[in-house]
Amino acid sequence: MPKKAALHHPITRRQLLAAASVGGLALSRPAWAERMIDLPLPGGPGARQVTTAFPQKGTMILQRTRPPLLETPFEVFDKGVFTPNDQFYVRWHWALIPTEIDIDKFTLTVRGHVNQPLSLSLNDILRGLPSVQLSAVNQCSGNSRGFFWPRVPGGQWANGAMGNALWTGVRLKDLLDRAGVKSGAVQVRFKGLDEPVVADAPHFMKSLDIDHARDGEVMIAYAMNGEQLPLVNGFPLRLVVPGWYATYWVKMLNDIEVLDQPDTNYWTKVAYTIPDTPHASIKPGETGVKMVPINKMVPRSFVTNIASGTKVEAAASTTLRGIAFGGDCGVASVDFSIDGGQRWHQGQLGKDEGKYGFRQWQAQLTLPAPGAYNLLTRCSNSNGVAQPDAPNWNPAGFMRNAIESVNVIAV
Amino acid sequence: MRGNLRTVVVLLGVASVPAVACAAPPFELKSLKLDLPDADQMFPAGPGSDAINNNCLACHSADMVLIQPPLSKQAWTMEVNKMINSYRAPVAPEDVGPIVEYLTALKSVK
Numbered sequence: 001m002p003k004k005a006a007l008h009h010p011i012t013r014r015q016l017l018a019a020a021s022v023g024g025l026a027l028s029r030p031a032w033a034e035r036m037i038d039l040p041l042p043g044g045p046g047a048r049q050v051t052t053a054f055p056q057k058g059t060m061i062l063q064r065t066r067p068p069l070l071e072t073p074f075e076v077f078d079k080g081v082f083t084p085n086d087q088f089y090v091r092w093h094w095a096l097i098p099t100e101i102d103i104d105k106f107t108l109t110v111r112g113h114v115n116q117p118l119s120l121s122l123n124d125i126l127r128g129l130p131s132v133q134l135s136a137v138n139q140c141s142g143n144s145r146g147f148f149w150p151r152v153p154g155g156q157w158a159n160g161a162m163g164n165a166l167w168t169g170v171r172l173k174d175l176l177d178r179a180g181v182k183s184g185a186v187q188v189r190f191k192g193l194d195e196p197v198v199a200d201a202p203h204f205m206k207s208l209d210i211d212h213a214r215d216g217e218v219m220i221a222y223a224m225n226g227e228q229l230p231l232v233n234g235f236p237l238r239l240v241v242p243g244w245y246a247t248y249w250v251k252m253l254n255d256i257e258v259l260d261q262p263d264t265n266y267w268t269k270v271a272y273t274i275p276d277t278p279h280a281s282i283k284p285g286e287t288g289v290k291m292v293p294i295n296k297m298v299p300r301s302f303v304t305n306i307a308s309g310t311k312v313e314a315a316a317s318t319t320l321r322g323i324a325f326g327g328d329c330g331v332a333s334v335d336f337s338i339d340g341g342q343r344w345h346q347g348q349l350g351k352d353e354g355k356y357g358f359r360q361w362q363a364q365l366t367l368p369a370p371g372a373y374n375l376l377t378r379c380s381n382s383n384g385v386a387q388p389d390a391p392n393w394n395p396a397g398f399m400r401n402a403i404e405s406v407n408v409i410a411v
Numbered sequence: 412m413r414g415n416l417r418t419v420v421v422l423l424g425v426a427s428v429p430a431v432a433c434a435a436p437p438f439e440l441k442s443l444k445l446d447l448p449d450a451d452q453m454f455p456a457g458p459g460s461d462a463i464n465n466n467c468l469a470c471h472s473a474d475m476v477l478i479q480p481p482l483s484k485q486a487w488t489m490e491v492n493k494m495i496n497s498y499r500a501p502v503a504p505e506d507v508g509p510i511v512e513y514l515t516a517l518k519s520v521k
Binding site: 062066067094095099100153202222223270271 | 437440443446448474479497499500501
């Protein structure tokens with residue numbers, strides 16, 4: 001087994017009080033925070049530190065140091081459909097994250113309602129099972145939470161808690177078949193190496209229905225974009241659940257348990273639930289709504305080459321470029337509007353790298369006269385679902401996918 | 412003789428792998444030993460700052476709390492109770508009130 005993380009920053013009450021008494025620490029910014037960025041979150045605060053202090057990571061927006069929440073700077077999404085590993089966003093729930101992993105000692109167990117429990121080395125997985133590849137978007141359930149209005153507590157992300165990678169690994173189905181799922185299995189539960197600081201706090205675990213787990217698409221990835229995963233993205237193994245929110249993509253996966261009863265653990269049954277309503281949307285303050293576990297993603301699209309506030313030339317051709325994804329299926333079209341949504345024009349789609357991945361799109365447009373314009377983009381997916389006009393609202397800040405806008409000034 | 416036989420078997424094994432897989436060497440993983448950056452920021456001094464520093468920083472750094480939007484006392488109460496009830500934060504009962512007051516005051520001045 002990998003060495004358990006020594007409590008990364010052991011803090012005792014006495015040490016805290018000692019540190020507090022020094023005084024100077026109180027308002028200091030960590031020495032490694034290099035500069036600031038301002039996220040356009042309604043009502044603020046939008047100021048965030050930009051950091052390169054995390055191992056194997058490049059420039060990231062710091063949302064939380066421990067456990068790490070790191071956001072991808074939005075300009076990264078203009079470079080292509082595959083998000084570089086060193087700028088792929090990071091989100092952990094618990095602070096005890098192993099920082100040392102020996103690939104010769106790591107094991108993945110498959111147990112529970114199976115005929116043959118397995119304990120597999122990384123070599124067993126890399127050499128003993130067929131390798132598969134898939135491009136898929138990994139998006140935090142709460143991506144864009146900072147744009148909710150009224151605002152809600154939680155990670156105050158802008159739009160950068162998402163990324164797309166080419167994942168290489170093995171099919172979960174192949175692993176389960178090797179273990180031999182017994183009849184009567186209903187769900188499969190996944191657990192990683194991270195642990196809560198407080199011993200009796202609920203270990204982070206997520207479950208999928210047995211048929212989903214065996215659909216042949218859910219995979220266990222040992223590589224993203226052709227490289228091993230960065231530690232903070234889940235090295236050495238991460239569950240990949242194409243089309244589903246990232247909460248299911250368990251990092252540092254080392255335990256798979258086949259259940260013969262529905263999972264009642266906190267992280268599956270209580271946390272990460274959404275109102276069972278269209279767009280998971282309710283009115284602020286509304287209560288008594290049936291809640292269900294968050295599940296499939298919904299379509300989104302963004303302009304990536306022009307930021308709000310940019311000046312463009314009036315009565316001249318301007319290139320609009322961006323990314324889109326269909327959610328749980330491919331992108332059918334990306335449309336844009338320069339008149340607040342009265343008329344829509346179809347953008348040109350880039351190369352299809354797989355239905356679960358980002359798809360680049362591009363358009364030429366002409367803003368007829370000087371003035372302010374609100375450019376809208378709308379993705380429709382291959383299931384016929386389009387982004388809604390109005391933003392959704394729920395108390396956890398999940399599943400935002402309203403039509404996005406970019407304000408530009410034609411001069 | 413035995414050694415030769417093994418060589419043949421290995422070669423046959425290689426030959427049976429599809430050409431596309433032969434193009435790339437088998438994927439190799441490398442062990443990692445890294446350090447994550449320090450999180451030594453304290454909550455700014457003020458009424459209740461001892462309570463929040465003593466109870467909250469063991470599990471998470473202060474930074475994400477300090478960038479929350481302005482939230483009502485009711486919303487902060489729910490957050491603190493979630494930390495205690497769902498995430499088992501061992502917060503002393505007498506510290507709950509000062510923590511909520513600290514958070515509510517912190518945000519209302521922004």
